[in-house]
């Protein structure tokens with residue numbers, strides 16, 4: 001009876017206060033996790049779906065279950081998955097959230113990542129969600145770390161703990177986007193450290209970031225977690241490059 005009343009009340013509320021798409025200002029129709037954005041915005045995002053590399057999620061790796069892009073440096077995470085491909089519209093959303101102070105986009109982006117968690121990570125429960133950290137100076141300049149916002153929203157939605165402080169970036173690396181793949185690996189090597197490594201021991205962790213390209217940043221974070229005794233490390237991002 002209570003549930004019926006609740007459903008009725010939320011239907012009435014939905015009629016009185018239609019939800020507004022935070023990306024375009026349009027009307028949002030249904031109410032699933034990734035329906036925080038309107039159907040039109042969602043349809044402009046190209047989903048990251050199989051076939052892809054079982055490990056790093058790189059698309060179009062049809063003939064090998066495991067691609068080799070990170071194998072020569074050692075792969076430290078178990079699986080990396082993303083909601084969509086980093087193209088056109090996704091590029092704009094990520095850019096707006098990161099550089100145009102549009103923090104409110106964390107909500108719909110996390111909603112879509114929750115959908116990827118259901119479909120691509122089989123709703124696995126984690127001991128902790130850990131955002132990929134920014135160096136304190138860059139965090140200070142921007143005013144926030146976009147990955148913290150995504151992890152916090154997602155932690156709320158999935159009811160899992162989030163730790164934005166244990167993993168730290170101690171070296172201010174060059175932006176990965178300007179580098180070639182091998183340079184990316186070297187650029188982030190030794191860049192991360194754990195403030196309290198004992199908290200990670202025996203844990204299953206989910207690393208959170210806005211995008212994944214070669215995976216070298218996530219992989220370096222995973223290496224540090226693995227060294228401290230994490231038993232499983234998956235990576236979930238909003239977008240990924242081809």
Ligand SMILES: [Zn+2]
Nearest residue numbers: 021024038041
């Ligand atoms: Zn929209």
Ligand SMILES: [Zn+2]
Nearest residue numbers: 053056066067
């Ligand atoms: Zn791969």
